Amino acid sequence: MSQDDRALQLRFAAISDVGRVRKDNQDSGYAGPWLLTVCDGVGGAARGDLASSTAVQQLRNLDVAPQPEHTTEEMIGQVAGALHRAHDRIAELVDHDPSLSSTSTTATVALFDGTQLAIGHVGDSRAYLFRQQGLTQLTHDHTFVQTLIDDGRITETEARYHPHRNLILKAIDGQRETEPDLFIVPLQAGDRLMLCSDGVCGVLDDGRIADVLTGGSADYAAVELVRASLEAGSSDNVTCIVADVVEAGEADDGNDEGNDGDETHAEPQLVGAAAELRRRRLFKGHRSGDTGELEPVPGDSDGLDGLPDGAIPDDPLDPEALRYAPRAPSRFLWLRRVLALAVLVGVVWVAAAGAWSWAQRxxxxxxxxxxxxxxxxxxxxxxxxxxxxxxxxxxxxxxxxxxxxxxxxxxxxxxxxxxxxxxxxxxxxxxxxxxxxxx
Known part of the structure; x- marks a missing residue:
């Protein structure tokens, strides 16, 4: 595809908030001209923030202009490869510190080439398409309650209050290779994209999300979605990326119709746990009013900005009590099985010896x-x-x-x-x- 064929561009805004309950933000997000991604870390004391940060830092390398004559298959391959590299990078961190073996992260990735998106998805973060006043959920949750919905056993409304609504069936954990959902979404001018962590979609139904996405700029919509999620009682971190699909050249114009005079972004934004946050008060009455909106952040080859390669911050996090992910088998599972078998054999031998001694009398x-x-x-x-x-x-x-x-x-x-x-x-x-x- 030549540059002239890239008829569309993105005008985007990203924001992440620690929320009213959690002490630490384990969400990470990135928005750039060619890439949108949200990762929601899982693990609590096992450093879910580290998992999401590491994944985003690997995925953000996709944010480059597509090569001429690239194919749809190549786009899908790029997304799949980036998710695999995120898996490998988390595996390196676990090898360095086995206490991180329970950490993992969701990942929702949207790679843009000027006409379409290549979507990669693992977990329960979501991507939506708002087109002509209609909202479509692009991704399919990899959760236990989603399987119940698919089987017709519960409704979407019931899923929001299900006791196991946070049980994730797929995540990137560095130990088990997970097959992501991969697909293409054609775009047209006027489309609005929204990526979010479950701190948003877990409390706002499709109707409320559509209401917020109906008007204002991308920046306005992102802020309003976070505000609405907090007011609806979200107990999780809240991360949202909104991107408007516009005709080529419009993304650089901050005064086009519908912009409402708000700030628009053409430079990348890194938010949440992956960024050193610039604190500012946006929500009166909020516990701290923190937001993850940042100045443009240059690329970093390491898993964490501001840290040397391979470094792991040592500030402990409180356990994440409400969220779980599939746990990979223990690294010494074989040894545990051998020991369990030895104990079983010992018990059987003692019982047999006792029975034999009794029989001989x-x-x-x-x-x-x-x-x-x-x-x-x-x-x-x-x-x-x-x-x-x-x-x-x-x-x-x-x-x-x-x-x-x-x-x-x-x-x-x-x-x-x-x-x-x-x-x-x-x-x-x-x-x-x-x-x-x-x-």
Whole structure:
């Protein structure tokens, strides 16, 4: 595609707020001429802010003008590759510090080429398209409640209050490679795009979002969406990116119709945990009034701006009590399984040894060959194996016994001790006038 074919441009605004409940912001966002992305970190004490920051810093490398004659397949490949690199970078951080093994992040990425978007999506952050007064959700949540909605078991409204609404089924965690949703969205002038974390879409329904997106500039809409989310009681961090699709050349004009005199942006914006925030009070009555809107931020090859390569900040975060992500198997799962198997084998062995010791204290009188014999063990068999063996053989033949006694001995007569068994044989012998001797 030549530069002349790029008929459209983006006018965008990004904002992130820590919210009224959380102490720290674990959302990260980036908006540039060719790229929009929102990542929502998961992990609490395991540093969800680090995961989202790292992912955004890798994804923002996509924000370059497309090459001439690029293809749709190449755009999709670029997005998939960037998500894979984010996965690899988080894996490096986990290798450096195993305490981060539970960290992960969502990622919603929109790569723009002048006519269309290549979308990549993992988790429950969302992308919307507002076109001709109609709102369309472009992405599909990878959550437990979404599966219930898809199966028709609950409604969208019920999902907002479901006790497991924050259970994510897919995330970028550096340990398990996740297949993202990848697709193309054609654009036209007049479209408005909105990317957000679940701090927005978790409390605002489609009707409210559409109302806010209906008027004003991108900057105005982004601020109003954050304000509306906080007023609706969002307990999460709130991050929103709004981008207007305009004819080429209009994005640089801050006074075009519909702009309402607000600030517009042609330079990249990095917000949330990925940025060193410039604090300013926007919302009266808000706990701190923090916002993540920034001055343009130059690129940084590292996973975190303002830190040397590989550095991990050591300021601890409070545990994130309300949010969970799929947990990758433990790095030493094989060892744990071996230990569990060893414990199980030990328990079985102790039980078997106890049972064997008890069995060796059991006796019964039976027949071995034609002779009355004292057996040690149990008068039964297990899977074809006798659980007893001859212990004291006598010279008393079973054929000399009375019919009743012979039938009883052939079936086996249990005795409480070896002495009792000998006394029983003596009584049998006395009844036939034979003296039994033990070999």
């Amino acid at each position: 059991q006796y019964f009188v039976g027949v071995h060959g034609d002779d009355v014999t004292i057996f040690r063990g149990l008068n039964t068999s297990f899977v074809g194996i006798d659980l007893s063996k001859p212990y004291v053989k006598t010279d008393l033949s079973v054929d000399t016994l009375a019919t009743y006694d012979a039938r009883q001995v052939k079936q086996g007569v249990t005795q409480s001790s070896l002495d009792d068994a000998k006394h029983y044989i003596a009584s049998l012998a006395s009844r036939v006038g034979t003296v039994a001797g033990a070999e």
